Amino acid sequence: MDDSFGAIDAAYGFYPDGIPNLDVWGINSYRGTRTNGFDNLFSTFARKSTTPLLITEFGPPASTRENGVAVLMPNNAEGQADYIQS
Numbered sequence: 685m686d687d688s689f690g691a692i693d694a695a696y697g698f699y700p701d702g703i704p705n706l707d708v709w710g711i712n713s714y715r716g717t718r719t720n721g722f723d724n725l726f727s728t729f730a731r732k733s734t735t736p737l738l739i740t741e742f743g744p745p746a747s748t749r750e751n752g753v754a755v756l757m758p759n760n761a762e763g764q765a766d767y768i769q770s
Contacts, residue, residue, distance in 0.1 A: 686713040686725075692732050709733060712741035721770055744768065 695703055709729075716723040722742075729737050744767035 686711050686715055689728060689732055692729075696732070703735070706735055708736045708738045710738045710740040713739055714743055714745045716745070717767065719770065721767075 692709060695706075711725075711729075713722060713725055715725060726737070744764040
């Protein structure tokens with residue numbers, strides 16, 4: 685899942701020299717906007733790991749958080765289509 689790299693940070697906390705037998709990190713990503721795509725996903729990941737990254741699922745965000753509470757975003761098919769296209 686795209687947990688802002690919490691899982692990756694935790695894993696490297698246990699294995700600071702590299703994770704044995706790990707071939708790839710898989711992330712389901714629902715972040716960014718129609719103008720910035722995946723936001724800072726790739727640049728942040730590159731600072732955290734040299735292991736290949738596999739995007740296993742992606743799409744426009746369907747919710748966001750405000751003050752720690754999940755807030756569903758409005759049904760906006762045109763905005764979602766623009767996101768996918770960019």
